[in-house]
Amino acid sequence: MADVIWVYAEVSDDRLTPTSLEMLTKAAEVGQAEAILLGPAPEDAVQTLAKHGASKIYRCADVVYKDYLTLPAAETVAGLIQKNKPAVMLFASSYTGRDLASNLSARLDCGAITDVGDFVLKDGSVEATIPALGASYQNTSTLVSQGTKLLVVRPKSFEPKVNEKPVSVDEIPAASDEALRKVHMKERVAVKREGPQLDGAKTIISGGRGLKGEENFTMLKELADLLGGAVGATRAAVDAGWVPYAMQIGQTGKTVKPDLYIACGISGAVQHLSGMKTSKFIISINKDAEAPIFQYSDFGVVGDVFKVIPQLIDELKKRKGA
Amino acid sequence: MDIVVCGKVIPASSVTIEIEPDTKRMKRKGVTHELDPAAASAVEEGLRLTEKHGGTVTLITMGISDVTIGIRNALAMGATSAVHILDDAVAGSDTLATAKVLAAAIKKQPFDLVICATESSDSYSGIVPGQIAHFLGVPPVTFAKEITVDGNRITIKRQSEAGYDVVESTLPALVAVSSGINEPRYPQLKGIMAAKKKEIKVYTAADLGLAADQVGEKGAREKVLTIGRPPKRQAGKVVTDEGEGGKQIADFLAEIKVI
Numbered sequence: 395m396a397d398v399i400w401v402y403a404e405v406s407d408d409r410l411t412p413t414s415l416e417m418l419t420k421a422a423e424v425g426q427a428e429a430i431l432l433g434p435a436p437e438d439a440v441q442t443l444a445k446h447g448a449s450k451i452y453r454c455a456d457v458v459y460k461d462y463l464t465l466p467a468a469e470t471v472a473g474l475i476q477k478n479k480p481a482v483m484l485f486a487s488s489y490t491g492r493d494l495a496s497n498l499s500a501r502l503d504c505g506a507i508t509d510v511g512d513f514v515l516k517d518g519s520v521e522a523t524i525p526a527l528g529a530s531y532q533n534t535s536t537l538v539s540q541g542t543k544l545l546v547v548r549p550k551s552f553e554p555k556v557n558e559k560p561v562s563v564d565e566i567p568a569a570s571d572e573a574l575r576k577v578h579m580k581e582r583v584a585v586k587r588e589g590p591q592l593d594g595a596k597t598i599i600s601g602g603r604g605l606k607g608e609e610n611f612t613m614l615k616e617l618a619d620l621l622g623g624a625v626g627a628t629r630a631a632v633d634a635g636w637v638p639y640a641m642q643i644g645q646t647g648k649t650v651k652p653d654l655y656i657a658c659g660i661s662g663a664v665q666h667l668s669g670m671k672t673s674k675f676i677i678s679i680n681k682d683a684e685a686p687i688f689q690y691s692d693f694g695v696v697g698d699v700f701k702v703i704p705q706l707i708d709e710l711k712k713r714k715g716a
Numbered sequence: 717m718d719i720v721v722c723g724k725v726i727p728a729s730s731v732t733i734e735i736e737p738d739t740k741r742m743k744r745k746g747v748t749h750e751l752d753p754a755a756a757s758a759v760e761e762g763l764r765l766t767e768k769h770g771g772t773v774t775l776i777t778m779g780i781s782d783v784t785i786g787i788r789n790a791l792a793m794g795a796t797s798a799v800h801i802l803d804d805a806v807a808g809s810d811t812l813a814t815a816k817v818l819a820a821a822i823k824k825q826p827f828d829l830v831i832c833a834t835e836s837s838d839s840y841s842g843i844v845p846g847q848i849a850h851f852l853g854v855p856p857v858t859f860a861k862e863i864t865v866d867g868n869r870i871t872i873k874r875q876s877e878a879g880y881d882v883v884e885s886t887l888p889a890l891v892a893v894s895s896g897i898n899e900p901r902y903p904q905l906k907g908i909m910a911a912k913k914k915e916i917k918v919y920t921a922a923d924l925g926l927a928a929d930q931v932g933e934k935g936a937r938e939k940v941l942t943i944g945r946p947p948k949r950q951a952g953k954v955v956t957d958e959g960e961g962g963k964q965i966a967d968f969l970a971e972i973k974v975i
Binding site for chain 2: 406407463464465487488489492493495496497499500501503504505506507508509521531532533534535536537538539546576577578579580581582583584585597621629632633639640645646653654656665675676677679683688689691692693694695696697698701702703704705706707708709710713714
């Protein structure tokens with residue numbers, strides 16, 4: 395019989411997150427995929443999950459899962475795991491997914507593997523590939539605990555595919571214990587972002603410490619506009635307060651996989667590399683010839699970003715006009 | 717309010733990380749260490765809260781004797797005292813075993829609030845804070861970019877995909893702070909001098925009432941099977957700008973048919 399693999403499906407901005415569907419596709423490829431969907435969700439959510447390979451969906455639409463973080467969901471999922479004993483359960487490496495897997499790994503005393511890029515199942519045990527220590531070493535790990543193996547999966551590790559299965563929906567009761575209502579979500583604030591979003595951008599122009607200040611990001615914006623792309627940044631640039639967190643690419647920010655990534659004044663710290671190194675083409679400009687980013691680049695220019703980028707902008711305008 | 721900060725002291729950012737082939741662990745002994753910048757942010761947040769509300773900040777860390785330098789740094793920043801779990805038996809702990817050790821050490825201190833970094837800068841798992849919160853039986857309040865305490869209520873701005881969420885809980889609680897929540901202060905001479913007189917309690921796992929099979933490699937649920945360099949991308953072409961760098965990039969863009 396195929397191994398049962400569960401996916402914790404997340405809803406964000408009134409839609410199922412892309413990572414939920416990526417994980418489900420993988421789960422359906424290597425076993426029997428089932429999804430857990432807690433809290434309010436769009437009307438077509440069940441259908442979308444089935445379309446990506448879910449053969450069963452454990453569903454509870456109660457708002458407790460939306461209004462109170464982590465604890466109600468952990469209680470419900472822990473109960474389901476103990477009852478149904480799936481071989482593996484996958485969580486997205488997201489705010490919600492990490493917190494939930496963390497709580498469950500302690501509650502069930504089973505541990506978890508984080509930052510998983512791929513995994514295989516062998517006779518009931520799991521072997522996960524993870525880029526350890528940022529991106530400089532890669533390792534494979536296993537969980538020696540009995541029972542369900544919890545894996546926290548990096549976004550964009552798998553390609554979402556349509557693989558429709560007949561689906562059954564199991565309506566489950568909500569976690570009702572008052573004691574679980576401890577971390578109260580009071581308000582969701584959307585911070586307005588300018589320009590195209592990083593998610594799904596085909597071209598990303600990214601800036602790091604070498605840009606020296608907030609004002610110099612306008613130069614990247616101009617380049618991004620010419621190439622129809624979005625602007626991103628490293629943690630250093632975000633921590634310095636030059637650009638908002640929403641623009642951060644890397645281990646603690648977004649994982650991106652554009653066709654073209656232009657790294658400007660970025661040395662290539664592992665924290666950053668792990669969020670962008672699977673881009674199709676990488677171009678980098680840095681004044682330090684020893685910068686690690688060059689080892690990951692298809693084309694690199696050792697030079698001053700304040701000379702090279704303006705010249706590139708001029709050149710693009712010229713060629714566009716021609 | 718009494719605040720416990722869990723923070724790691726890690727190989728300094730200038731150190732090239734090496735892996736010990738037998739244990740498949742990061743080489744730490746004899747390597748220059750520093751207080752993890754993520755932990756420094758957690759200490760800083762604790763100091764700011766106690767400066768406002770009064771109380772103590774205790775740093776708890778687990779590590780080999782080389783980490784003392786980082787503990788002293790936190791004390792020099794202004795932490796009241798520190799706890800160092802120093803025991804060969806805890807080497808090789810995975811996230812869960814680490815959380816068990818830290819939770820046991822926290823339970824020996826009076827605390828209203830535990831502050832952790834979201835993740836350490838050397839292993840990035842990001843799940844230890846939530847595990848500690850579970851073992852302590854306190855709510856996990858994570859990804860905080862701003863903390864406000866009012867009586868026994870704590871309100872945080874929590875990072876979200878769209879911006880931030882306003883999340884509230886009661887104390888005692890555990891908060892994991894995100895990088896960039898603050899700019900950690902540099903220790904001043906006065907603080908460095910004062911740090912020399914501050915107490916560092918040293919515990920073993922046994923002192924914390926933990927059995928040998930709960931911690932270290934024996935207690936770990938996660939086992940590393942193999943470790944190595946990932947397959948490298950085929951290195952591309954690197955040129956030095958001699959006044960034509962921008963044009964050369966445009967040529968490359970034309971070559972890959974972007975323009």
